[in-house]
Amino acid sequence: MSIEINKLKVNYKTLEEFKKFKEYGIQELSMSEDLEANIIENDSESPFYGIYFGDKLVARMSVYQVNAKYNRYFEPPVDYLEIWKLEVLPEYQGKGYGTALVEFAKGFKMPIKTNPRIKSRSFWEKMGFQSVNYDMDRDLGENPLIWHPDGVKEAKV
Amino acid sequence: MSIEINKLKVNYKTLEEFKKFKEYGIQELSMSEDLEANIIENDSESPFYGIYFGDKLVARMSVYQVNAKYNRYFEPPVDYLEIWKLEVLPEYQGKGYGTALVEFAKGFKMPIKTNPRIKSRSFWEKMGFQSVNYDMDRDLGENPLIWHPDGVKEAKV
Numbered sequence: 001m002s003i004e005i006n007k008l009k010v011n012y013k014t015l016e017e018f019k020k021f022k023e024y025g026i027q028e029l030s031m032s033e034d035l036e037a038n039i040i041e042n043d044s045e046s047p048f049y050g051i052y053f054g055d056k057l058v059a060r061m062s063v064y065q066v067n068a069k070y071n072r073y074f075e076p077p078v079d080y081l082e083i084w085k086l087e088v089l090p091e092y093q094g095k096g097y098g099t100a101l102v103e104f105a106k107g108f109k110m111p112i113k114t115n116p117r118i119k120s121r122s123f124w125e126k127m128g129f130q131s132v133n134y135d136m137d138r139d140l141g142e143n144p145l146i147w148h149p150d151g152v153k154e155a156k157v
Numbered sequence: 158m159s160i161e162i163n164k165l166k167v168n169y170k171t172l173e174e175f176k177k178f179k180e181y182g183i184q185e186l187s188m189s190e191d192l193e194a195n196i197i198e199n200d201s202e203s204p205f206y207g208i209y210f211g212d213k214l215v216a217r218m219s220v221y222q223v224n225a226k227y228n229r230y231f232e233p234p235v236d237y238l239e240i241w242k243l244e245v246l247p248e249y250q251g252k253g254y255g256t257a258l259v260e261f262a263k264g265f266k267m268p269i270k271t272n273p274r275i276k277s278r279s280f281w282e283k284m285g286f287q288s289v290n291y292d293m294d295r296d297l298g299e300n301p302l303i304w305h306p307d308g309v310k311e312a313k314v
Contacts, residue, residue: 025275025300030291084298118182134187141241143182
């Protein structure tokens with residue numbers, strides 16, 4: 001069975017679904033406020049992709065293209081993707097939804113960085129991600145994991 | 158009773174104590190490897206401060222001075238402190254150790270940024286920290302909280 005990845009629009013239904021996810025923070029609160037204040041329109045673009053089971057959102061991730069000028073992780077210093085808030089609702093785990101989301105992101109053929117919860121490390125390693133060489137000045141409290149397509153490698157720090 | 162804040166040196170005893178803390182990640186692994194490979198000396202400087210109960214480390218935080226050129230949070234764009242891995246071992250919570258560490262950091266009279274676990278938000282608010290105005294390009298998956306001394310304010314995004 002193929003898994004369909006949807007780019008999520010900002011609307012009241014999506015924001016209500018987001019409340020079920022653990023990693024709900026000021027990003028979502030800011031989206032809610034902007035929608036309510038008409039700063040952004042209903043069904044505006046968002047950085048979120050998700051998977052529905054019926055009409056219920058059961059998995060999501062946020063993906064953002066970071067400009068090459070801020071690239072401190074990869075050589076050559078190309079644009080890269082940052083993934084955060086990759087999360088599958090507990091009762092829908094183990095069905096390949098997380099894998100499908102990460103494979104979708106890899107499909108953009110750009111290097112990827114993420115700073116996952118420590119407990120998800122084995123998942124990311126299975127997906128081909130590896131720890132960076134820790135650099136305090138750059139990484140501070142992060143535990144970054146990276147993946148890169150052919151032709152790109154980890155930057156020296 | 159006054160609480161004594163110690164600057165922690167990198168040595169085998171400290172690194173062993175760090176294993177008791179939940180937020181143990183590649184920063185600590187990197188310190189261990191550097192110590193074992195003699196890349197850094199025993200009792201080298203570290204960014205960690207801690208509180209002992211007897212000879213047991215029961216609370217810690219990491220503090221790093223971020224150069225003004227990377228300042229995207231405060232105006233004027235001065236150097237600021239980033240705090241991470243503020244943590245008190247469960248059986249020692251509620252004794253003011255976390256508060257003492259944050260007050261110690263405030264004593265440097267520089268603005269402070271942290272990106273705490275969501276569940277610790279009420280603690281940080283009690284300490285006078287407030288949410289930034291979320292900016293995706295800058296904050297990505299973070300939920301930054303800031304505090305600033307007189308004369309410094311939040312930067313517009």
